[in-house]
Amino acid sequence: MPTPDAASSAPHSPPPARPAGYAVVGLGQLTLEEILPAFALCTHARPVALVSGDRGKALPVAREHGIAEDHVLDYEHFGDLAGLADVDVVYIVLPNHLHAEYTLKAFQAGKHVLCEKPMAVTAEECQRMMDAARAADRQLMIAYRLHHEPFNQRMAALCQEEALGRVKTIMASNCQVTKAPDIRLQAGKGGGPVSDTGIYCINACRMVTGEEPESAVALAHQPKDNPDFAEVPESVAFLLRYPSGVIAHCETSFGAAESRHLRVHCADGFIDMEAAFSYQGQRLQLRRGSPTSGPASTEELLLKPVNHFAAEMDYFAACALANQPPRTDGEMGLADVRIIDAIEQSLREGGVVRLQA
Template sequence: MTKADSPPLAPSDKQPPHVKIPEPPAKKVGWAIVGLGQLAIEEVLPAFGQCDLAKLVALVSGHPEKAKKVAAVYGVDPKQIYDYSSYDTIAENPAVDVIYIILPNSMHAEYTLRGLKAGKHILCEKPMATSVAECEQMIAAAKTARRQLMIAYRLRYEPFNVEAIKRCREGQLGKLKTMRATNGQNTQAPNIRLSQTLGGGPLQDVGIYCLNAFRYLTGEEPIEVSATAHQPKDDPRFREVPETVAFALKFPSGTIAQGDCSFGTSEARRYDVHGTHGSLHLDSAFAYLGQRLILRDSKMASELNLSPVNHFAAEMDHFSECVLSGKESRTPGAEGLADLRVITAIQEAIRTGRTVALNT
């Protein structure tokens, strides 16, 4: 081969031929964030920078100065800032496709219903609402509006929990026998989580992660609940809500799950699953990052190395894809309703001291 026939050693435009240039999505879905509290400011808003399909276009807040500052940081047009009294006029804004409700639990139902009436799809933080009746009303309103309602169970969109679900449901641990989960933190006042009026309490805030994990790992609904709670009289933080709640669930397959949650402990967020052929442990299971998944059988233990993702970006892109394609999300309103039914049974078990049967 002569020098003239030889291929060039570098492409003429200096762009390696094997590198694929990413194409921008045909359409990004416009999002409005309702409520500019700690979760929104520290986690959700920064996550838009890692989204492929979701873009921030509007803000809804009861604090106009805060909203203006946030809008300036994220390039939101000041005309796209709403307060709670003007919230309904978001119906006139074609740039907004999805509304993300990040408000105190007691406000979820109202602002979901108003958002659906405005013709927007809704992503609502968990717990979905404060009662089963509110959940049913929200689901019915979404159906009437022909809009999607998704509940923000972010762990269903991150790889470590998804892998744990796969291994449990595909029988890789054998028949599931027992599960244990704990989710605790030391919550200081003032904090909306400590207000009964705002729908707070450890069960609704951190305990729902344990409950939801038991349901998504088994793929079943519990048939029986027992529970207890501790509300110390010498700590003014807990004059309205319990400090600690512990509960046990029995599933149709015979799996027994034990969960505990607290606002008075050092941080602990993990679960263990034990089957006839093996077990798994997920450390930092409910945290925003730092998950470690360890599998054990009779001979050895091994840690799975998975690539972490931003949980909020993953769930917002998932819902954006659902809005664009028309397919139902992985965590629709029915998922939030199922959790509220169990939470209601847990509360009854605490109140009566009896085991409560659940209708399946």
């Protein structure tokens, strides 16, 4: 039977004295279907500006969300954000290859930055973003929304507490069907399944282990008869080994039916989460014991769901207005990009790639 779980809340910060104003950059599917609607559920964050290359598209969206017409900017006038006093945070929701460029411009405008993942295409870009944040005395947060999601938070806590004994292995799967035309299928713009869906597996393994991997090895399938995958692999499987001895098996695909599953094998049982990386629908189960050596039991934890985007935007609002560093900072974003680099090196060269400590 499912049991309620008292430790189900996402991380909290002291509430700010006023809501933080957000400028959302990019009006793609994620912005329109998830981020902008989530503001209606926020307590400490509100949308006050939009940046888009299509003003005809942006103006109706601005009206729908109560954003003034003079706060709708194009990319040529991005720097005008500096003069908008009600903008505290710039939320970068652009293709991967543009993250660094517009994060730097936002810091030049004197704003805090919430940037979608992956943080950037290269480690060098990540470092420039962090350097710019320090120079501007502003905060940089990478939008790892699952750090504000109760089911993922609880799974991480159970593993850190060794509730079922020490973690031994991890299985993470994040698959979906992605068809052309889609910028995520363009290698030159930071596309591919590892940086898009595989990064969820990478980051989840960090939440579970509290460690950085010491080595990575990967295999990929890039079908020659499907033009959608002319530039990027369709599917990638990779292994990560951690200093404690934990081994994580991760798989990600742009050509498989949707599957977003996380299982952690521990010494005394395992923890399962369905829809682990989805926007909603998470289910968390614990299996204790083994039927071959004695009685085994399965327990489902019932937690109160939250809107992931509202939770992370409220959290960063508090960080930005207090000018305090967020949990999912640039260092975490850089660490994930380095792991992606190691996976891609293994795909190019074959064999195990060691990551620097």
